Ligand SMILES: [Fe+2]
């Protein structure tokens with residue numbers, strides 16, 4: 077019988093922290109939302125965790141780890157183009173070396189595979205043949221609840237010219253590596269907007285950023301970044317995966333007891349057959 081327990085991954089990406097504690101204000105707000113509302117299996121930090129500031133990893137850990145501990149969530153760190161491998165490894169206790177910081181996390185039947193798509197000294201993304209070979213080997217045996225693949229650079233074209241220039245190169249090679257595997261969703265950051273697509277028929281979720289939002293439909297001829305921090309959640313349920321953006325700003329339109337409202341609705345809708 078397939079294992080179809082609901083699993084939840086919270087994605088907080090592109091925090092772009094400096095060593096200044098004020099730079100973590102939106103991260104703290106995101107974590108407060110998570111702690112108040114969810115018991116995710118993991119908090120996925122999908123890259124650009126710092127703004128090219130190695131000293132910021134201490135602030136990141138000091139901000140994230142107490143919350144993760146209280147809600148018993150794993151922390152899944154992912155390299156972004158504004159992260160530095162040496163400082164990233166030191167911050168998260170990873171083995172040394174200059175190789176990409178790839179990882180495979182096993183979360184009680186759910187596999188979360190992480191690829192480091194960064195190219196030191198550049199801002200676009202690439203994957204080496206060795207990384208793709210290791211990924212294919214890691215995915216060769218299906219996990220009980222399937223896999224989620226996380227990488228910073230979206231393997232998709234972007235409607236924003238600047239983001240498009242800096243997307244993952246050679247996405248067709250990644251497509252070949254994941255085609256036919258148990259990967260249920262590919263999760264990315266980097267673009268600073270919420271977006272969706274597919275690679276080899278697998279849904280791709282481009283998670284919205286915590287630091288700021290890139291305007292995906294600016295006035296003609298303009299590139300814009302605007303306020304609007306957000307996180308997202310990935311729910312694996314009923315044999316599928318669904319990604320949902322959670323903006324951090326907004327005034328309540330309604331705010332009612334969930335149990336009472338659902339009971340009221342159940343009394344008024346036809347039963348499923
Ligand atoms: Fe970013």
Ligand SMILES: [Fe+2]
Nearest residue numbers: 124156157266
């Ligand atoms: Fe990035």
